[in-house]
Amino acid sequence: xxxxxxxxxxxxxxxxxxxxxxxxxxxxxxxxxASALLRGLSQKGKAISFACSDPVPExxxxxxxxxxxxxxxxxxxxxxxxxxxxxxxxxTAPWAEKTDLCIDHHGTNTGYAxxxxxxxxxxAACEVIDRVLRAMDVTITPDIAGCLFTGITxxxxxxxxxxxxxxxxxxxxxxMEQGAPAADINRRMFETKTRARLEIERRALASMEFxxxxxxxxxxxxxxxxxxxxxxxxxxxxxxxxxRQIEGVLAGVCVKEKPDGTAKVSLRTNDPLDAAALxxxxxxxxxxAAAGCAFHAASGxxxxxxxxxxxxxxVTETLEALS
Amino acid sequence: xxxxxxxxxxxxxxxxxxxxxxxxxxxxxxxxxASALLRGLSQKGKAISFACSDPVPExxxxxxxxxxxxxxxxxxxxxxxxxxxxxxxxxTAPWAEKTDLCIDHHGTNTGYAxxxxxxxxxxAACEVIDRVLRAMDVTITPDIAGCLFTGITxxxxxxxxxxxxxxxxxxxxxxMEQGAPAADINRRMFETKTRARLEIERRALASMEFxxxxxxxxxxxxxxxxxxxxxxxxxxxxxxxxxRQIEGVLAGVCVKEKPDGTAKVSLRTNDPLDAAALxxxxxxxxxxAAAGCAFHAASGxxxxxxxxxxxxxxVTETLEALS
Numbered sequence: 001x002x003x004x005x006x007x008x009x010x011x012x013x014x015x016x017x018x019x020x021x022x023x024x025x026x027x028x029x030x031x032x033x034a035s036a037l038l039r040g041l042s043q044k045g046k047a048i049s050f051a052c053s054d055p056v057p058e059x060x061x062x063x064x065x066x067x068x069x070x071x072x073x074x075x076x077x078x079x080x081x082x083x084x085x086x087x088x089x090x091x092t093a094p095w096a097e098k099t100d101l102c103i104d105h106h107g108t109n110t111g112y113a114x115x116x117x118x119x120x121x122x123x124a125a126c127e128v129i130d131r132v133l134r135a136m137d138v139t140i141t142p143d144i145a146g147c148l149f150t151g152i153t154x155x156x157x158x159x160x161x162x163x164x165x166x167x168x169x170x171x172x173x174x175x176m177e178q179g180a181p182a183a184d185i186n187r188r189m190f191e192t193k194t195r196a197r198l199e200i201e202r203r204a205l206a207s208m209e210f211x212x213x214x215x216x217x218x219x220x221x222x223x224x225x226x227x228x229x230x231x232x233x234x235x236x237x238x239x240x241x242x243x244r245q246i247e248g249v250l251a252g253v254c255v256k257e258k259p260d261g262t263a264k265v266s267l268r269t270n271d272p273l274d275a276a277a278l279x280x281x282x283x284x285x286x287x288x289a290a291a292g293c294a295f296h297a298a299s300g301x302x303x304x305x306x307x308x309x310x311x312x313x314x315v316t317e318t319l320e321a322l323s
Numbered sequence: 324x325x326x327x328x329x330x331x332x333x334x335x336x337x338x339x340x341x342x343x344x345x346x347x348x349x350x351x352x353x354x355x356x357a358s359a360l361l362r363g364l365s366q367k368g369k370a371i372s373f374a375c376s377d378p379v380p381e382x383x384x385x386x387x388x389x390x391x392x393x394x395x396x397x398x399x400x401x402x403x404x405x406x407x408x409x410x411x412x413x414x415t416a417p418w419a420e421k422t423d424l425c426i427d428h429h430g431t432n433t434g435y436a437x438x439x440x441x442x443x444x445x446x447a448a449c450e451v452i453d454r455v456l457r458a459m460d461v462t463i464t465p466d467i468a469g470c471l472f473t474g475i476t477x478x479x480x481x482x483x484x485x486x487x488x489x490x491x492x493x494x495x496x497x498x499m500e501q502g503a504p505a506a507d508i509n510r511r512m513f514e515t516k517t518r519a520r521l522e523i524e525r526r527a528l529a530s531m532e533f534x535x536x537x538x539x540x541x542x543x544x545x546x547x548x549x550x551x552x553x554x555x556x557x558x559x560x561x562x563x564x565x566x567r568q569i570e571g572v573l574a575g576v577c578v579k580e581k582p583d584g585t586a587k588v589s590l591r592t593n594d595p596l597d598a599a600a601l602x603x604x605x606x607x608x609x610x611x612a613a614a615g616c617a618f619h620a621a622s623g624x625x626x627x628x629x630x631x632x633x634x635x636x637x638v639t640e641t642l643e644a645l646s
Contacts, residue, residue, distance in 0.1 A: 160509045173490070246517075
């Protein structure tokens with residue numbers, strides 16, 4: 001059942017112990033939602049607990065500073081920024097069937113929860129949580145403002161993407177007035193590169209090759225690069241987007257050798273290329289502008305070389321067919 | 324004489340032909356200011372002209388679309404986002420002595436103009452222009468809103484930097500409501516790289532060296548790199564920000580060899596280092612977190628080497644004094 005923020009606030013205020021759940025592979029929005037809501041519930045005297053199928057990445061740990069979680073079973077379960085049961089992940093999957101309230105901003109939300117508060121025009125689910133907290137008459141402390149700002153800035157690429165509305169900026173202005181340390185959060189989210197990230201980025205850029213008269217760019221990241229730079233998966237964040245950012249590139253390919261000896265391809269395309277169709281040829285899929293697939297060979301490096309060849313070939317054929 | 328926006332509006336409305344001047348090596352803020360102000364003056368029936376010592380980079384050319392400039396001499400000269408006579412550059416240097424009004428946001432403004440409208444808390448000079456246009460009773464068209472948004476988003480690194488205030492977000496919200504194509508502008512400003520840019524970025528990253536136990540990072544861009552990659556000044560935009568982004572770096576130095584055989588330093592700092600004070604030692608200046616200075620030697624490469632040595636030495640001494 002679709003409800004509004006007043007009803008959502010009412011449901012939450014009637015509960016005794018609320019468990020808030022973030023989606024697997026948690027990002028700034030789902031964690032910003034959870035931490036802000038948990039702080040608001042705590043302020044209102046509720047027992048609180050939190051669950052997520054994956055650990056909270058170190059860069060987001062400040063969101064949960066100072067929160068005290070209750071033991072025992074909750075009498076109310078609230079999923080935040082989770083569009084679909086599948087996205088709970090393994091550990092929290094049992095709660096997907098017992099979700100009392102889902103607060104979300106994905107137009108694709110499947111309505112799996114008993115009650116759903118959905119605003120698909122919101123740039124971040126944190127925009128919706130902000131409304132719920134105010135409907136609950138929670139005082140927006142600097143901590144809460146910081147949690148909400150984190151979700152909004154991360155889900156909009158720091159106010160860069162097309163999902164930003166005037167309302168997004170208005171909320172950001174208010175959260176800053178309420179004490180959100182915006183510059184600190186942005187620096188932490190967007191401007192801090194580990195030395196390992198710098199080193200892997202240097203190598204990734206150095207690996208970039210161009211095909212099809214500059215319309216296809218291919219970047220390769222090998223396990224050797226990961227080992228030698230000490231980079232982790234977190235350090236690769238955003239790298240697959242780089243090849244398509246080059247002027248004239250219609251197909252930006254990022255080939256990554258995985259530790260299991262396969263090679264994973266992330267493909268980003270511009271019109272008229274269809275990333276999902278191109279990756280579909282190799283058993284993968286995704287969206288029109290971003291898709292993925294995988295290649296297998298005797299070794300990871302061979303799989304990466306195969307992936308490069310096959311992807312360049314597929315892009316070449318598609319571009320020829322279009323011309 | 325320091326004046327407020329009402330007085331600035333009055334002065335501009337009394338003029339017949341206003342020449343607006345942007346600083347040399349123009350960026351999004353000085354050009355956003357100029358184009359927005361020119362559009363507002365044109366709307367008010369003024370003759371307008373524009374001057375800048377360097378050409379308008381291609382990526383900013385849309386700002387001036389549809390503007391018609393008058394021949395002949397102006398009876399009023401307005402400098403925008405120019406803190407100091409030195410920053411006019413060669414071509415417009417003569418106007419530095421005859422500036423009737425300067426509209427700026429640099430705390431270091433030298434007060435060289437007959438009248439100065441300065442708000443050093445504004446994240447971008449475009450925030451100040453916005454106030455002047457409203458004091459002039461100009462209708463903020465989508466074109467004007469786009470020009471102002473361009474200045475604000477470029478001078479704040481897309482709302483990322485510490486200079487952003489709640490007011491910055493409030494203005495952005497209003498400009499979007501007034502028709503600024505925010506997502507398009509952000510994509511154009513931040514998400515498109517030329518091939519030459521990619522090549523110079525590869526080299527710049529490869530040049531990065533670390534000093535002071537990782538607290539000082541130095542990037543060097545030589546004329547040789549520019550020649551071999553075909554990069555222009557435009558392609559260097561944002562590169563000076565990279566060294567400070569590395570975890571643990573308090574002083575990010577970018578040394579650039581200029582075609583005239585000097586070396587220009589861009590310094591970005593984090594607390595407790597003061598970029599303006601550090602560059603001040605070498606006759607430069609700027610803000611607390613971002614400043615610049617120049618070095619001279621027998622050749623450009625020697626000047627660059629000197630700049631590296633002197634900056635590392637200055638940072639080392641300052642860090643030692645602080646510890």
